Amino acid sequence: MMHTCIYLDNNATTQPDPEVVVTMLPYLTDLYGNPSSMHTFGGQVGKAIQEARESVATLLGAEPTEIIFTSCGTEGNNTAIRAALAAQPERNHIITTQVEHPCVLNVCKQLEKQGYKVTYLSVNHQGQLDLMELEASLTGNTALVSTMYANNETGTIFPIENIGALAKSYGATFHVDAVQAVGKIPFSLKGSTIDLLTLSGHKLHAPKGVGSLYVKKGFRFRPFLLGGHQERGRRAGTENVASIVGLGKAAEIELQEMTKAIQREAKMRDRLEKTLLATIADCEVNGDVKNRLPNTTNIGFKYVEGEAILLSLDKYGICASSGSACTSGSLEPSHILQAMGLPYTILHGSIRFSLSRYTTEREIDKVLEVMPGIIQRLRDLSPFNSEDVTWLQTVNSNQPSVNSKQLPVTSE
Amino acid sequence: MWDYTEKVLELFHNPKNQGLIEKTLENDSVAVVFGEVGSIACGDALRLHLKIQIAQDSILDARFQTFGCTSAIASSSALTELIKGLTLDEALKVTNQDIAEYLGGLPEAKMHCSVMGQEALEAAIYKYRGIPLDSHEDDEGALICSCYGISNSRIRRIIIENELTTTEQVTNYVKAGGGCGSCLVNIDDILASVLTEKEKNIEVVTEIAHQKDTTKPLTNLQKITLIQQVLEQEIRPFLMADGGDVELYDVNGDQVLVSLKGACDSCSSRNATLKGAIETRLRAKVSPYLIVEAV
Ligand SMILES: Cc1ncc(COP(=O)(O)O)c(C=O)c1O
Ligand code: FES
Numbered sequence: 028m029m030h031t032c033i034y035l036d037n038n039a040t041t042q043p044d045p046e047v048v049v050t051m052l053p054y055l056t057d058l059y060g061n062p063s064s065m066h067t068f069g070g071q072v073g074k075a076i077q078e079a080r081e082s083v084a085t086l087l088g089a090e091p092t093e094i095i096f097t098s099c100g101t102e103g104n105n106t107a108i109r110a111a112l113a114a115q116p117e118r119n120h121i122i123t124t125q126v127e128h129p130c131v132l133n134v135c136k137q138l139e140k141q142g143y144k145v146t147y148l149s150v151n152h153q154g155q156l157d158l159m160e161l162e163a164s165l166t167g168n169t170a171l172v173s174t175m176y177a178n179n180e181t182g183t184i185f186p187i188e189n190i191g192a193l194a195k196s197y198g199a200t201f202h203v204d205a206v207q208a209v210g211k212i213p214f215s216l217k218g219s220t221i222d223l224l225t226l227s228g229h230k231l232h233a234p235k236g237v238g239s240l241y242v243k244k245g246f247r248f249r250p251f252l253l254g255g256h257q258e259r260g261r262r263a264g265t266e267n268v269a270s271i272v273g274l275g276k277a278a279e280i281e282l283q284e285m286t287k288a289i290q291r292e293a294k295m296r297d298r299l300e301k302t303l304l305a306t307i308a309d310c311e312v313n314g315d316v317k318n319r320l321p322n323t324t325n326i327g328f329k330y331v332e333g334e335a336i337l338l339s340l341d342k343y344g345i346c347a348s349s350g351s352a353c354t355s356g357s358l359e360p361s362h363i364l365q366a367m368g369l370p371y372t373i374l375h376g377s378i379r380f381s382l383s384r385y386t387t388e389r390e391i392d393k394v395l396e397v398m399p400g401i402i403q404r405l406r407d408l409s410p411f412n413s414e415d416v417t418w419l420q421t422v423n424s425n426q427p428s429v430n431s432k433q434l435p436v437t438s439e
Numbered sequence: 440m441w442d443y444t445e446k447v448l449e450l451f452h453n454p455k456n457q458g459l460i461e462k463t464l465e466n467d468s469v470a471v472v473f474g475e476v477g478s479i480a481c482g483d484a485l486r487l488h489l490k491i492q493i494a495q496d497s498i499l500d501a502r503f504q505t506f507g508c509t510s511a512i513a514s515s516s517a518l519t520e521l522i523k524g525l526t527l528d529e530a531l532k533v534t535n536q537d538i539a540e541y542l543g544g545l546p547e548a549k550m551h552c553s554v555m556g557q558e559a560l561e562a563a564i565y566k567y568r569g570i571p572l573d574s575h576e577d578d579e580g581a582l583i584c585s586c587y588g589i590s591n592s593r594i595r596r597i598i599i600e601n602e603l604t605t606t607e608q609v610t611n612y613v614k615a616g617g618g619c620g621s622c623l624v625n626i627d628d629i630l631a632s633v634l635t636e637k638e639k640n641i642e643v644v645t646e647i648a649h650q651k652d653t654t655k656p657l658t659n660l661q662k663i664t665l666i667q668q669v670l671e672q673e674i675r676p677f678l679m680a681d682g683g684d685v686e687l688y689d690v691n692g693d694q695v696l697v698s699l700k701g702a703c704d705s706c707s708s709r710n711a712t713l714k715g716a717i718e719t720r721l722r723a724k725v726s727p728y729l730i731v732e733a734v
């Protein structure tokens with residue numbers, strides 16, 4: 028096992044907190060009862076789930092009854108969108124954004140085929156929404172406005188309460204995919220305009236395969252999974268007890284650690300970013316630096332290709348990610364960076380570093396030590412530099428179009 | 440994770456023959472050219488530099504400059520290793536598969552990196568020989584994939600050369616279809632037409648084999664018809680995909696006179712290769728005594 032890796036890919040997933048793991052273990056060994064059972068043996072497991080629910084609720088500033096446990100962020104988003112449409116069946120318009128996660132975009136694509144009208148809001152070069160465009164898109168027929176809280180690739184944070192206020196003024200349900208925001212920025216659902224909010228455990232040092240959906244009290248919720256009466260009939264299926272308990276613990280830890288952790292992360296992130304920009308020519312930050320997750324930096328290194336950078340970093344045990352075509356699993360670069368209208372020189376050479384509370388200054392030092400050399404080597408291999416852009420920019424007259432039909436490619 | 444062979448990683452981390460070749464003015468027995476393919480939009484681009492020994496028509500040195508992913512860099516480096524020392528005619532026979540093989544294989548989704556190498560090589564040699572690449576590339580004109588600028592002929596050629604059977608493979612090899620996806624239907628059609636041509640060829644072969652069984656020598660008329668058939672169904676599609684064409688001019692006993700057209704026309708050494716290829720094919724399919732000559 029590569030235990031010495033420098034893990035700067037925390038927007039993809041995080042290391043489970045050791046304390047979380049310890050809390051989970053009994054539920055995989057001795058305490059294997061079914062929380063729905065009548066006996067005390069199962070009952071004590073039910074109590075553990077209830078405690079986890081309280082922890083998650085506290086982290087979000089919500090009531091425990093407003094929290095439903097799910098199997099992942101993807102399930103949360105699927106459920107929320109369907110629930111919002113079921114709540115107002117007479118409306119058939121959805122508003123979302125071009126930079127959502129595929130588990131929102133692909134659901135919307137599917138709904139379009141079923142006759143729903145979907146507006147995909149554009150973003151500017153910083154990845155930020157235009158509230159005027161949102162307002163112009165809203166009608167009395169809009170059932171749902173679904174946006175992310177913070178973007179997984181650039182960390183750009185949307186003005187959630189402004190979006191919500193507009194959505195509410197048209198009577199639309201407001202769903203927020205907060206998978207990248209929970210545990211990374213403080214916010215409270217008390218008095219919020221948010222009706223439905225998705226989170227995923229593995230992005231906040233809980234295990235993979237567990238998440239929650241917040242459903243505002245009074246919302247007429249219809250379940251996605253039908254079956255038993257678990258989660259008050261709102262999400263059937265015997266609970267993933269150990270993971271739920273783990274998520275509860277992770278929420279509890281975030282509540283204590285977050286303020287301190289995000290200050291530390293932001294400091295390290297800023298040092299990483301500033302130094303890279305200072306030591307490497309022709310690179311720039313992607314995203315809205317004023318409204319951004321404290322742990323994320325996304326930098327475009329011109330004239331080099333992202334996959335080649337990642338593989339070079341991998342040699343030093345450094346884990347990061349890229350929005351380049353060669354890493355997306357398709358031939359298209361990240362739909363998010365494309366929607367931002369970034370030039371191809373930036374698109375293909377973009378690297379995301381995402382930190383966590385486990386990141387150390389020494390790890391940042393290591394990245395700073397090797398990055399200039401990696402970029403220099405690849406630029407030396409590259410047929411062009413800043414003076415010579417024209418050839419590579421123009422050989423193919425038809426560049427892949429930004430509004431390609433196959434939108435989503437990056438999926439974490 | 441990356442599914443790269445040791446060889447790919449080795450050539451990525453320690454590439455051979457990177458850089459460019461400076462023109463040496465004092466020496467006019469060598470020429471320096473470069474060929475380029477790709478673009479920033481595609482996410483990869485290769486500029487291949489050749490130093491050519493003019494008298495021998497051979498490659499003295501080859502260097503590359505590549506913008507692209509791991510396998511693009513490794514493929515470029517592999518290409519330069521493969522072609523050093525070859526004559527230009529030999530180099531033209533290097534296929535993308537040779538490059539992939541040299542690397543111990545490439546992930547299917549990265550095959551287009553090897554295709555890029557082969558194309559840059561061709562671009563460099565054509566440039567040296569003064570053959571316009573466009574006539575070669577786009578004879579059948581139609582741009583099929585506008586996202587990646589891929590023509591009908593290029594797709595046909597890659598299907599034939601690599602014996603591809605699915606659209607997914609075509610996308611992996613030349614990227615066509617990997618963007619908006621609106622050209623996928625057209626790629627389907629091209630695949631279908633190449634496959635039918637192939638089947639037809641098999642029919643002709645069995646038919647001829649059948650005729651051969653009857654030991655009776657072919658009449659002159661039968662011979663001409665057969666030659667026509669083989670040219671029409673087996674040879675012309677390949678040449679056309681490649682920007683050229685062939686026509687039967689006359690048959691004189693065992694002597695077959697053909698006229699070569701298009702891209703093949705302007706390049707004498709390629710004609711020699713072509714003549715050989717046509718002859719081999721006709722000898723196998725019609726009569727072992729045939730001699731092909733270009734008029
Ligand atoms: C913004 C966003 N939404 C949803 C998801 C999906 O969450 P999960 O992996 O738990 O299904 C992710 C990450 O994978 C994400 O980054
Ligand atoms: S036209 Fe071929 S992928 Fe868009």
